Amino acid sequence: DGGITQSPKYLFRKEGQNVTLSCEQNLNHDAMYWYRQDPGQGLRLIYYSQIVNDFQKGDIAEGYSVSREKKESFPLTVTSAQKNPTAFYLCASSPTGHSYEQYFGPGTRLTVT
């Protein structure tokens, strides 16, 4: 079964703690993306990576960090510096040069109290 997996589905953390969200894909896609979705807002790009060991900031990268050590994996760390971390986080991937063909994972809902 090809696709994108994100784990866990729900995540709860206390304020001040860093938390890492997992994203794995077996579609053999080179490009991967992290988005944040808040109620009443469109998807906002946090980070993206077009190739292993390289990534770029999106529109709202402050308070987040990523790594891309393997083609299949693109974990996102929400740091304590992120002021409003509670949100629905979505990971996506696409073939190189085909950003219009992004496929999304099921998402992780993070709640920070």
Next chain:
Amino acid sequence: QKEVEQDPGPLSVPEGAIVSLNCTYSNSAFQYFMWYRQYSRKGPELLMYTYSSGNKEDGRFTAQVDKSSKYISLFIRDSQPSDSATYLCAMGQGGSEKLVFGKGTKLTVNP
């Protein structure tokens, strides 16, 4: 002016109706136009993408792009209760990995 504008709805229609969902945009450099369907608490699912102006049909779905008016539409024929979801438009430029998403329109199809 926002880059992409999409009426959030909600939109409620009876089963079998023709649904029209729309987005407007301001960036004339956009070349790719996508429609995603998102069920509640799930990730978006790519429905269709089109390049440049014109129509594209896939089953009950038709995507339409009018670049001169900076306006895109998604039509759903013979709507079904299973079409009840939030529909997101998205746009991108050639040579850029970034997409710009609309806020989504929530659609309910009543049996």
